[in-house]
Amino acid sequence: MKKPRFDLWSVFWAILALLYFFIPLYGTLDFSLRMKKGEISLLAYSIVLSDPKFLSSFQYSIIMGIISVTLSVLIFVPTVYWLYLKLPKARPVVEIITILPFVIPVIVYVYGINTTFGRPPFRMTFNTFTTDILMVGGYIILSMPYMYRAIDVGMRTIDVRTLTEAAQSMGASWTKILIDVIFPNLRIAILSGSLISFATVIGELILGDFLLRPALGPYMAEVGRDKAFEPAALAIISYALTWISLGLIQYFSRGNSTQRQLTGR
Amino acid sequence: MDQTLPPPVVPAKKSIWERLSETNWIGLVPFFAFIFFFLLLPSSNLLLKSFQDFNGNFTLSNYAVMQNPYVIKAYSVSLRVSVITSVVGGVFGFFVAYAIVLGNTPKWMRNFLMTFSGLAANFGGVPLAFSYIATLGRTGFVTAILKSICYPDPTGAQVCPFNPYDNGFNLYSMTGLVLAYTYFQFPLMVLTITPALEGLKKEWREASANLGASPWQYWRDVALPILAPSILGATLLLFGSAFGAYATAYALTGGSIYLITILIAQQIRGDVLNNPYEGYALAVGMIVIMGITILAYNVLQRRTSRWLKS
Numbered sequence: 415m416k417k418p419r420f421d422l423w424s425v426f427w428a429i430l431a432l433l434y435f436f437i438p439l440y441g442t443l444d445f446s447l448r449m450k451k452g453e454i455s456l457l458a459y460s461i462v463l464s465d466p467k468f469l470s471s472f473q474y475s476i477i478m479g480i481i482s483v484t485l486s487v488l489i490f491v492p493t494v495y496w497l498y499l500k501l502p503k504a505r506p507v508v509e510i511i512t513i514l515p516f517v518i519p520v521i522v523y524v525y526g527i528n529t530t531f532g533r534p535p536f537r538m539t540f541n542t543f544t545t546d547i548l549m550v551g552g553y554i555i556l557s558m559p560y561m562y563r564a565i566d567v568g569m570r571t572i573d574v575r576t577l578t579e580a581a582q583s584m585g586a587s588w589t590k591i592l593i594d595v596i597f598p599n600l601r602i603a604i605l606s607g608s609l610i611s612f613a614t615v616i617g618e619l620i621l622g623d624f625l626l627r628p629a630l631g632p633y634m635a636e637v638g639r640d641k642a643f644e645p646a647a648l649a650i651i652s653y654a655l656t657w658i659s660l661g662l663i664q665y666f667s668r669g670n671s672t673q674r675q676l677t678g679r
Numbered sequence: 680m681d682q683t684l685p686p687p688v689v690p691a692k693k694s695i696w697e698r699l700s701e702t703n704w705i706g707l708v709p710f711f712a713f714i715f716f717f718l719l720l721p722s723s724n725l726l727l728k729s730f731q732d733f734n735g736n737f738t739l740s741n742y743a744v745m746q747n748p749y750v751i752k753a754y755s756v757s758l759r760v761s762v763i764t765s766v767v768g769g770v771f772g773f774f775v776a777y778a779i780v781l782g783n784t785p786k787w788m789r790n791f792l793m794t795f796s797g798l799a800a801n802f803g804g805v806p807l808a809f810s811y812i813a814t815l816g817r818t819g820f821v822t823a824i825l826k827s828i829c830y831p832d833p834t835g836a837q838v839c840p841f842n843p844y845d846n847g848f849n850l851y852s853m854t855g856l857v858l859a860y861t862y863f864q865f866p867l868m869v870l871t872i873t874p875a876l877e878g879l880k881k882e883w884r885e886a887s888a889n890l891g892a893s894p895w896q897y898w899r900d901v902a903l904p905i906l907a908p909s910i911l912g913a914t915l916l917l918f919g920s921a922f923g924a925y926a927t928a929y930a931l932t933g934g935s936i937y938l939i940t941i942l943i944a945q946q947i948r949g950d951v952l953n954n955p956y957e958g959y960a961l962a963v964g965m966i967v968i969m970g971i972t973i974l975a976y977n978v979l980q981r982r983t984s985r986w987l988k989s
Binding site: 421423424425427428430431432434435437438439440441442444445446489490492493495496497500501504508511513514515516517518519520521522523524525526527528529530531551552554555610613614617618619620624631634635638639642645646648649652653656657660661664 | 703704706707709710713714716717718720721722724725728771774775777778779781782783784788789791792794795797798799801802804805806807808809810811812813814815818819820821861862865919922923924925926929930933940943944946947948958959962965966969970973
């Protein structure tokens with residue numbers, strides 16, 4: 415008996431999935447190009463890109479993203495390194511802590527931030543600089559599950575102890591070991607963790623919205639309330655950004671099947 | 680306390696304090712300091728305040744908010760949306776994962792679906808809502824296509840029976856929300872269930888075939904019981920991801936669908952419950968539900984990873 419080339423049942427589901435993926439994307443693209451009646455134009459894009467509020471919120475989110483990701487790497491690489499080298503027993507505890515952001519919904523988290531730091535003794539939401547500290551801290555917390563997992567997976571593939579002992583026997587200090595041995599060995603893990611964290615920060619709505627900072631997410635929500643075509647253009651721009659980030663991860667971590675996402679937003 | 684008990688026999692083993700002082704915790708100080716300030720402090724503060732009255736005295740009365748009809752409604756709408764989207768996304772995602780792992784589909788299709796799932800599972804928020812408005816909104820792309828399917832009826836008048844908005848469809852409703860959530864839910868299912876499907880051994884299928892089982896019997900009596908914990912765990916994860924979601928619903932419906940996250944947002948903005956402390960109780964209720972969900976997911980996931988390794 416000859417087997418059919420493809421089994422129809424599976425092909426059916428695969429095609430349905432492809433349609434589900436693509437129709438909304440195509441719909442958005444199509445919509446974003448139809449601002450001028452009766453012709454295809456980039457008008458919606460040029461309006462969005464020349465809106466000074468877009469540019470300032472975009473700039474703000476990128477700067478916050480870079481600061482958050484940098485600090486996040488600086489916190490988590492030494493922490494995971496230490497866990498592997500000195501305290502492997504504490505790893506399950508830290509692991510549970512790092513998935514807590516999935517347990518606490520972002521809206522509840524920002525509620526906690528507001529309630530705790532928005533009044534005496536902290537009063538941190540009273541000026542923009544300290545509010546930005548809360549924003550950065552919040553972004554690091556929200557992206558922590560991804561960052562931690564990425565670095566944890568990376569650390570698993572290198573022999574931390576041997577590398578450390580070799581470096582120590584040649585007289586390297588702790589900072590030198592971290593900078594010259596551990597970081598270079600983890601560069602792909604750090605890159606993946608950073609890119610997905612960056613994508614999370616760029617698209618984040620709730621922190622900026624409730625801490626009243628001019629991030630990209632709140633700007634997009636505002637445009638969505640009173641415009642028709644610009645939101646579609648914004649959505650396409652934001653997909654492009656996110657997907658470049660995530661596509662780069664997929665590209666750099668090919669063949670690394672142990673790394674998976676836990677959840678969406 | 681019973682004071683007559685003898686002190687516990689100290690074993691030759693070192694006490695926990697001795698072991699703690701030996702191990703080197705110093706390297707974890709920055710991490711724990713950060714977690715304390717930015718995660719523990721804000722969340723434990725909510726918990727603490729949910730048990731306080733206006734004068735700071737201990738009380739349980741804030742939790743009476745759970746009997747408030749608006750709160751009951753918000754929780755039940757949230758639960759309904761989460762259950763529907765996790766089941767719809769779960770079933771859809773399972774079949775797609777099946778097609779990717781076990782189905783005889785073209786290789787490019789499989790690679791493509793896998794990559795795309797990784798991207799789409801991280802989708803969500805405001806842009807996703809925009810996409811659905813552009814596609815299925817009143818002037819959306821798909822709506823326009825369906826609207827334009829017209830033909831003359833027996834009397835000669837033009838009828839366009841496929842306009843979704845004439846047939847009771849409304850994007851800015853529960854249906855729309857379910858459609859939008861499914862966009863990230865089923866890829867999430869694909870990602871979480873794929874390892875389990877890959878772990879199904881060929882020998883099991885062959886052995887059951889040798890014993891005369893039909894493919895259907897193999898799935899009912901062998902594969903599905905093995906996969907049950909993974910499927911349940913993945914569905915729980917989907918449930919959690921829908922339950923905590925806010926941005927998509929907010930941008931899509933402007934808050935007209937009364938989810939618990941929307942209610943909490945209104946409480947933060949303007950104290951709609953007229954009692955900030957009841958708001959804290961509301962938030963704690965959400966954390967409890969999410970906590971149970973993620974805990975159950977972890978337990979089930981651990982059970983799965985045991986046989987996946989063997």
